[in-house]
Amino acid sequence: MMHAFDQITAESLRAGGWKKWLEFGSATGAWVAEMDFGTAPAVREAVRRAAEDGTGLGYLPKRSLLALQEAFAGFVDARYGWRVEAPDVRPVVDVLTAMQAVVRLTSRPGSPIILPTPAYMPFLTLPGALDREVIQVPLTRVDGRYAYDLEALDAAFAAGGHMLVLCNPHNPVGRVLERTELEAISEVVERHGGRVFADEIHAPLTYPGHRHVPYASISPAAAAHTVTAMSASKAFNIPGLKSAQLVLSSDGDRSVWERDGHIYEDQASTLGALASTAAYAEGGEWLGDVIEYLDGNRQALGTLVAEHLPGVGCREPEGTYLAWLDLTDLGIEDPARFFRENADVAATSGALCGDAGRGCLRFNIALARPLLTEAITRMGAALR
Numbered sequence: 001m002m003h004a005f006d007q008i009t010a011e012s013l014r015a016g017g018w019k020k021w022l023e024f025g026s027a028t029g030a031w032v033a034e035m036d037f038g039t040a041p042a043v044r045e046a047v048r049r050a051a052e053d054g055t056g057l058g059y060l061p062k063r064s065l066l067a068l069q070e071a072f073a074g075f076v077d078a079r080y081g082w083r084v085e086a087p088d089v090r091p092v093v094d095v096l097t098a099m100q101a102v103v104r105l106t107s108r109p110g111s112p113i114i115l116p117t118p119a120y121m122p123f124l125t126l127p128g129a130l131d132r133e134v135i136q137v138p139l140t141r142v143d144g145r146y147a148y149d150l151e152a153l154d155a156a157f158a159a160g161g162h163m164l165v166l167c168n169p170h171n172p173v174g175r176v177l178e179r180t181e182l183e184a185i186s187e188v189v190e191r192h193g194g195r196v197f198a199d200e201i202h203a204p205l206t207y208p209g210h211r212h213v214p215y216a217s218i219s220p221a222a223a224a225h226t227v228t229a230m231s232a233s234k235a236f237n238i239p240g241l242k243s244a245q246l247v248l249s250s251d252g253d254r255s256v257w258e259r260d261g262h263i264y265e266d267q268a269s270t271l272g273a274l275a276s277t278a279a280y281a282e283g284g285e286w287l288g289d290v291i292e293y294l295d296g297n298r299q300a301l302g303t304l305v306a307e308h309l310p311g312v313g314c315r316e317p318e319g320t321y322l323a324w325l326d327l328t329d330l331g332i333e334d335p336a337r338f339f340r341e342n343a344d345v346a347a348t349s350g351a352l353c354g355d356a357g358r359g360c361l362r363f364n365i366a367l368a369r370p371l372l373t374e375a376i377t378r379m380g381a382a383l384r
């Protein structure tokens, strides 16, 4: 059966000004983490109303903050069974700024950042800007499925690392970690008195059979050593509205934030907060439809890769709309460049995700299915 998203065309996306479709000429946009499906009607309405009556154009008033905190708390309770107190939900401009704040304010000064790789690209470069080293800890593979290497994680803490960046659901490999895996990670962190920055920006985007478990929700110990960042920006496709939420879950971090958090909170966008509130409170139906469509895409991807890209490793993502294609057996130096030049498809080079990503490709499946099919077919022709 046709879905309205099937009708979306490259021309309409370019005319709409989407970065994913504008930066690489005529190439299919399968790189930056935007979706081609617009956003939820409730979000559109919130933005329209804000512009029309001017309520979204000033600094963030207390009542809008309260509405955001309550909508967020309701959303995470309903979806993940995570009970957070509204005042623990803090507005920030985006998740990368949240990470800077959390590293600066809550990790041992000067300590290296522990980063499981492959990783979201800016995680590799942002610590350097804060004068921090990165200790890359390659994920391991168990039956082809990525998993944390607990011994290597232990060694990274032993080598002086203090803060672990725990990205779940995982960009780029698409894993949704299970509770037992989170518990095992937490044991290692606790053993070393470590800290966790939990980036759960993709949390709403999990597929049937997988359920997001907020890391800070697994135990009092995990809550005490963690600061969490979430946002409506990926699931509701509003990264340009610049709004994320940081969740405090320990008294120590609450007092640090009370003292210094205003520097970051002052950057938060009012329009973004209004849109996020609408997304969390009223966007559920649209989100359900998007997840169903993406689920169809990830299944189609499996079939398409098997047919057109023999020798390419591909596990369907458990969460996120980012697929991870392993081309290491084909010996292509830079797969992203190869497909840009030979298939007119723009995806992300795995090498940008750390040493463990070399020879791989991050491919964004949040495309109209006909465009997804066309792109993979062209990639197959290029390989042949």
Ligand SMILES: Cc1ncc(COP(=O)(O)O)c(C=O)c1O
Pocket (backbone or CB within 6 Å): 033, 093, 094, 095, 096, 097, 120, 167, 171, 199, 201, 202, 231, 233, 239, 243, 244
């Ligand atoms: C895992 C992850 N973290 C953070 C970000 C960036 O989020 P923000 O735009 O809120 O800084 C992204 C964007 O794709 C992401 O995938």
